[in-house]
Amino acid sequence: xxxxxxxxxxxxxxxxxxxxxxxxxxxxxxxxxxxxxxxxxxxxxxxxxxxxxxxxxxxxxxxxxxxxxxxxxxxxxxxxxxxxxxxxxxxxxxxxxxxxxxxxxxxxxxxxxxxxxxxxxxxxxxxxxxxxxxxxxxxxxxxxxxxxxxxxxxxx
Amino acid sequence: xxxxxxxxxxxxxxxxxxxxxxxxxxxxxxxxxxxxxxxxxxxxxxxxxxxxxxxxxxxxxxxxxxxxxxxxxxxxxxxxxxxxxxxxxxxxxxxxxxxxxxxxxxxxxxxxxxxxxxxxxxxxxxxxxxxxxxxxxxxxxxxxxxxxxxxxxxxxxxxxxxxxxxxxxxxxxxxxxxxxxxxxxxxxxxxxxxxxxxxxxxxxxxxxxxxxxxxxxxxxxxxxxxxxxxxxxxxxxxxxxxxxxxxxxxxxxxxxxxxxxxxxxxxxxxxxxxxxxxxxxxxxxxxxxxxxxxxxxxxxxxxxxxxxxxxxxxxxxxxxxxxxxxxxxxxxxxxxxxxxxxxxxxxxxxxxxxxxxxxxxxxxxxxxxxxxxxxxxxxxxxxxxxxxxxxxxxxxxxxxxxxxxxxxxxxxxxxxxxxxxxxxxxxxxxxxxxxxxxxxxxxxxxxxxxxxxxxxxxxxxxxxxxxxxxxxxxxxxxxxxxxxxxxxxxxxxxxxxxxxxxxxxxxxxxxxxxxxxxxxxxxxxxxxxxxxxxxxxxxxxxxxxxxxxxxxxxxxxxxxxxxxxxxxxxxxxxxxxxxxxxxxxxxxxxxxxxxxxxxxxxxxxxxxxxxxxxxxxxxxxxxxxxxxxxxxxxxxxxxxxxxxxxxxxxxxxxxxxxxxxxxxxxxxxxxxxxxxxxxxxxxxxxxxxxxxxxxxxxxxxxxxxxxxxxxxxxxxxxxxxxxxxxxxxxxxxxxxxxxxxxxxxxxxxxxxxxxxxxxxxxxxxxxxxxxxxxxxxxxxxxxxxxx
Numbered sequence: 001x002x003x004x005x006x007x008x009x010x011x012x013x014x015x016x017x018x019x020x021x022x023x024x025x026x027x028x029x030x031x032x033x034x035x036x037x038x039x040x041x042x043x044x045x046x047x048x049x050x051x052x053x054x055x056x057x058x059x060x061x062x063x064x065x066x067x068x069x070x071x072x073x074x075x076x077x078x079x080x081x082x083x084x085x086x087x088x089x090x091x092x093x094x095x096x097x098x099x100x101x102x103x104x105x106x107x108x109x110x111x112x113x114x115x116x117x118x119x120x121x122x123x124x125x126x127x128x129x130x131x132x133x134x135x136x137x138x139x140x141x142x143x144x145x146x147x148x149x150x151x152x153x154x155x156x
Numbered sequence: 157x158x159x160x161x162x163x164x165x166x167x168x169x170x171x172x173x174x175x176x177x178x179x180x181x182x183x184x185x186x187x188x189x190x191x192x193x194x195x196x197x198x199x200x201x202x203x204x205x206x207x208x209x210x211x212x213x214x215x216x217x218x219x220x221x222x223x224x225x226x227x228x229x230x231x232x233x234x235x236x237x238x239x240x241x242x243x244x245x246x247x248x249x250x251x252x253x254x255x256x257x258x259x260x261x262x263x264x265x266x267x268x269x270x271x272x273x274x275x276x277x278x279x280x281x282x283x284x285x286x287x288x289x290x291x292x293x294x295x296x297x298x299x300x301x302x303x304x305x306x307x308x309x310x311x312x313x314x315x316x317x318x319x320x321x322x323x324x325x326x327x328x329x330x331x332x333x334x335x336x337x338x339x340x341x342x343x344x345x346x347x348x349x350x351x352x353x354x355x356x357x358x359x360x361x362x363x364x365x366x367x368x369x370x371x372x373x374x375x376x377x378x379x380x381x382x383x384x385x386x387x388x389x390x391x392x393x394x395x396x397x398x399x400x401x402x403x404x405x406x407x408x409x410x411x412x413x414x415x416x417x418x419x420x421x422x423x424x425x426x427x428x429x430x431x432x433x434x435x436x437x438x439x440x441x442x443x444x445x446x447x448x449x450x451x452x453x454x455x456x457x458x459x460x461x462x463x464x465x466x467x468x469x470x471x472x473x474x475x476x477x478x479x480x481x482x483x484x485x486x487x488x489x490x491x492x493x494x495x496x497x498x499x500x501x502x503x504x505x506x507x508x509x510x511x512x513x514x515x516x517x518x519x520x521x522x523x524x525x526x527x528x529x530x531x532x533x534x535x536x537x538x539x540x541x542x543x544x545x546x547x548x549x550x551x552x553x554x555x556x557x558x559x560x561x562x563x564x565x566x567x568x569x570x571x572x573x574x575x576x577x578x579x580x581x582x583x584x585x586x587x588x589x590x591x592x593x594x595x596x597x598x599x600x601x602x603x604x605x606x607x608x609x610x611x612x613x614x615x616x617x618x619x620x621x622x623x624x625x626x627x628x629x630x631x632x633x634x635x636x637x638x639x640x641x642x643x644x645x646x647x648x649x650x651x652x653x654x655x656x657x658x659x660x661x662x663x664x665x666x667x668x669x670x671x672x673x674x675x676x677x678x679x680x681x682x683x684x685x686x687x688x689x690x691x692x693x694x695x696x697x698x699x700x701x702x703x704x705x706x707x708x709x710x711x712x713x714x715x716x717x718x719x720x721x722x723x724x725x726x727x728x729x730x731x732x733x734x735x736x737x738x739x740x741x742x743x744x745x746x747x748x749x750x751x752x753x754x755x756x757x758x759x760x761x762x763x764x765x766x767x768x769x770x771x772x773x774x775x776x777x778x779x780x781x782x783x784x785x786x787x788x789x790x791x792x793x794x795x796x797x798x799x800x801x802x803x804x805x806x807x808x809x810x811x812x813x814x815x816x817x818x819x820x821x822x823x824x825x826x827x828x829x830x831x832x833x834x835x836x837x838x839x840x841x842x843x844x845x846x847x848x849x850x851x852x853x854x855x856x857x858x859x860x861x862x863x864x865x866x867x868x869x870x871x872x873x874x875x876x877x878x879x880x881x882x883x884x885x886x887x888x889x890x891x892x893x894x895x896x897x898x899x900x901x902x903x904x905x906x907x908x909x910x911x912x913x914x915x916x917x918x919x920x921x922x923x924x925x926x927x928x929x930x931x932x933x934x935x936x937x938x939x940x941x942x943x
Contacts, residue, residue: 007428007448014448023395024388028521028570029602030451033864036521063388072387079386083378083830086241086838088385089394089522089570095386110877117872121864123521123572124241125841127875129834 008054013037015053016062024063024092028121035093035120045093045100063092066099074144075099078137086124093120098134106145107138209534210560211271216355219302219348221274222295223256229323229338230262235292236276236355237284238268238542240571242901243379243831244284250377250827251289251897254370255296258337259322260377268566270548276355278543278566280574280646280703282899285827286793289897291358295350298360302348306340366893367825376830385568393567394522394599396538398529401595402431403447404588405454407440408604411857413464413693416440420458427453434588438696439657441588443596451601467856468693475639476512479616484687485641486667494681496620499631503622507726510618511715512926513909515611515639515852518704519867522570523605524577527597528589535562537586540569541578546647550579551586553649554660562586573842573902575646575702577609580653587654603862608653610702611852613640613668617715619722627727629677629738632719634684636712640668641690644702656696665694668701671708673716674791674906676751677735678742698859699852706902709792710843710909714927717788717910721772721917730769731787731914732762748794748896749888753822756886757796758789761820764882765800772914773921780807782943784919788907794896795823795903796886799840799911805919807943810935812916813874814844820882824898833881836904840879843908845870849928868930 004019011030016022016039025048028036032050039048040061066073072080075095085091094117101108101116108116113134122130214221214234224232233252239245245265253260268278276288300320307325308315311333319326323337352358367373384391409415419440421433429445430453442457444450470478500506527538535557541547544564552559569578581598588596600608615638622631642665644651650662670686691699724734735758745751761767767785774784782805789798802816819840826832849868853860861867887895909927916934917923922941926933 006446010448014446017395018397018447021395021397022388023390023392026392026394026522027599028523029864031602031863033602034521063386067387076386080378080382083382083834085382085385086834087521087571088241088381088568089392091385092388114872114875119871121521121869121871123519123570123842123869125838125845125870126834127841127870127872128837128879131872131875 006053009052011049012039012051012053012056013048016048022062022064026089026092028090034090035097036090038093038096038120040096040100043100043103045097063096066095073099074137074140075102075133078133078140082129082133082136084126084129084133086126090120090122094122094130098137101134102138102141106141108134207271208532209563211534211563212560214272214274216274216358217350217352219295219299219346219350219360222292223299223346225299225303225337225341227338227343229336230264231256231258231323231337233263233265233292234273235265235267235288236274236278236545237288238279238544238566239381240279240542240573241381242835243381243828245381246377246379246831247285247827248289248292249380250372250375251293251370252296254372255293255365256300257320257323260372262323268544269563270545271563274355275545278541278545280543282792282795282902285897286899287356291352291356293364294359294362297362297364298348298350299346301360301362302346303337303340307335310335310340367895368893373825373827374829376828379831381568391568393527393538393540393569394525396527396567398527398595401527401597402443402445402592403450404441404443404584404596404598405450406584406598406600406604407442407454407457407459408608409438409696410461411463412468412697412699414438414461417460417462423458424453424456427456432592433457434591436658439654441584443588443592447599463857464693466692468697469691469699469854469856471855472514472853475514475614476616479614479637479639479689482637482689484637485690487685487687488670490683490685491672492683493679496631496633496681496683499681500620500622500633503631504625505623505726506620507722508618508620509719509722509923509925510616511718513615513711513714514927515614515699516704516846516850517606517611517852517861517867518572518574518576518609519606519850519869520570520572520576520609523600523602524581524609525569525597525599526578526582526585527595528585529595530589530593531595533561535586535589537562537564537582538567539564539578539582540567540571541582541647542571543646547579547582550647550649550652551583554583554652554655555586555590572609573705574707575610575644577605579647583652583654606862606867607859608698610644610700610704612704612707612711613638613643613701615711617712619715619719621719621723623723623727627729629679629723631681632679633682634672634716636670636672636686636715637689638668638670638686638708639689639691640670640701641688642666642694642700643668644700646703661695669708671712673712675716675789676742676754676791677720677738679738699854705839705842706792706905709790709902709906710846713788713790713906714909714913717790717907718913718925721786721910721914722923725772725917728771730771732758732767733769735787735789749886750791750794750796752888753796753884753886754789754791757798757820757822757884760882760884761787761798761800761818764820764880765818767800772918774918776921781805782807782919784915784917786911786913786915786918788910788914790903790906792899792903792906794898795821795900797821797903797907799907801911801915803912803915803919805916805934807938810931810933810938812848812912812929812934814876814912814915816878817876818880818882819904820884821900821904822884822886823900823903824887825895826883827897829883832883832900835901836881837879839901839904840908841870841875843905844874844912847909847912847928848874849930851928
């Protein structure tokens, strides 16, 4: 347990970065316009740069928290398999927004991917590969679930 | 998972009183996730960070400065480049492991730390492989030669009786006689001197291999920088912290050219975390213990500014009128073939057109930042500046500190490809750390970055052309005006923004430049001319120009390749056939076979696109969406590129979507095809963003593009449905053993403005001669033409 002494109005981003030394959420605009600072709060993609720390209720997941037991999240693996990042600075927001998308819509259409990802900006312009990686992760997850449900069916 | 039980129940309905009572104390539960092991770039940065200095230059004429062979038979390469996310670091490992005959996966590459890697200048000009790849190959070949000499002595057989594979040497006569590179060098240094007048000429005795003997070249090993970019590893300059570090924010003039009359320090000195207000002439910064404190104080600090007597620049709506009327500051000698006026006078058809491109920004996704640490009487700067060596040299001059006491540790960061504000932030951090004697982190804000980062120059271009009775181009005239006076170089100690604001700038501004289109068209009478013009305010202005990815290329190619399309339409010729005719008409060739390669690249793009030969515009259709296709071609140095774009233009909204894009590209020998494809994809879309959206706007006092609302950019919605990259080897002898590796990334931006404009014309019959093709501008043009 770590105690942090900050003004309640402090944007969550600075607590995460400067007090908890997390590298995932990044400063991009401080205005909630670009998405570089994205974290998941109870599974919802949230702009931590305009979220006062005092308003946060619930569990926060940052990029650091996606991997489980040393295994990358399917989104992270898809980002590697598609060789997505250029400079990589915005990819925190891209990946977490994609995680939130696939949680609420596991089989998004291309149009739904564009729509959901549109608020997250990339100035290296890796959008084409990001969208391919989201499709890949959705397909990987669907396959994994298919295998899991088949196995469950066999047991039944 | 990291979970923060961020607020206890009493904060569930927070009130001001609650905050006061609790004085903001939060209890935060935090469980760290296990990270994947740090990559070598991180390890190297940390290892380097332990050095207490001073930091003399690594000697590029010593083999040990470039390559270390470890006893476990692995190799570390030390190179003076930075990889902005194009995979050049991985490519360096491919070419160096090939020359060394070491397995690729037993190598690592360290880049851009001024105290441990030789000065190859960092990144820029897409020259990583074209220029810097050669000394890397030669030193790796030399290391192989030296190691084989060692093996020859050990086994008592001549070198030509030895075989080597993946760092293991055997004798041809008896393959059971084997020794590894690691065993041969035994943890020692090479102690081998290299020669060469400068770093690009560095060489040993050994010759580099013919292309056919390179095993890793042409394969696509995955980029080694990517894993750490997806798992939140601490590789980022923006996240670097050192003990005792404080946070600074700049306070910029609210009006360009304003001067500080007074600063009321008491307006912020009572705020929590106050450290200092720094002011020297017109440079003002606040320094606080915490970042959010510095942000609040920068907003609150009372500064009495005196506006300049005259407007610093015209409003952006008046920019091109101003540029046309301005007296040029310089007019480089025109390039002339034949007699342009006579040829125009004799032409059967004459057309002319003017094109305009506004100032455009780098507009990095992450505003500029740097951390400077003055510990141990040295100065260590943590920065993502692509030219870490220049930053070191510039800061040494600016602060009058011996170079040996300064080092720049290059870390990952947001990249914006050119002379960005990362230079400025590095100087500011060093300046403040030097003044305060404590580590200082500088972070620019979004509005500061968008308004004050250096800009690519605005251009106005006039084209005139003449066709003979058969529709052949017989006269082509280009005359440009570029608002590029006082163009800033990289990390110049006397032009960097803090040097301007503190009054330590040079007296004489740089002349700036004006560029012309690059193509291999054969036109019997041709002239290219240009002029540089200046805005009223030259120094301390947010409209300061500097290199922006493929400097000037997208601007001038917009005019050149749009006008070729206009000529093709006037000749009622297919735009691709028209270009091929102009290319094929050429007689001579240059040493790089640019003409033959241009023809090959143009044909490759047309083939991949399944281009249907017909004149533009397409037959008009009814309905909301109009469809068309456009073509453009250019070269940059030796790299040739062509774009074929299919667009949809929404007649009701004016929105343009490039639905399908083919980019064909010849950069000579391809080292890593998959990394190259992604580099070309992303660079093409950077060109597309600038074509569709990007424009710096300003009133007569200040820049008014200050965030992502006022400065729109390409988004996911604009990504093409299909984006095909065609890698071409158009060399007349494509398998030649010395096929050069040319630059890659920047060339891909060059033809994009014109390809899109030509496609819009094909779709609508309306010619857009002003970038960017924003919906409102497209809509107005369609309405004016009653489309």
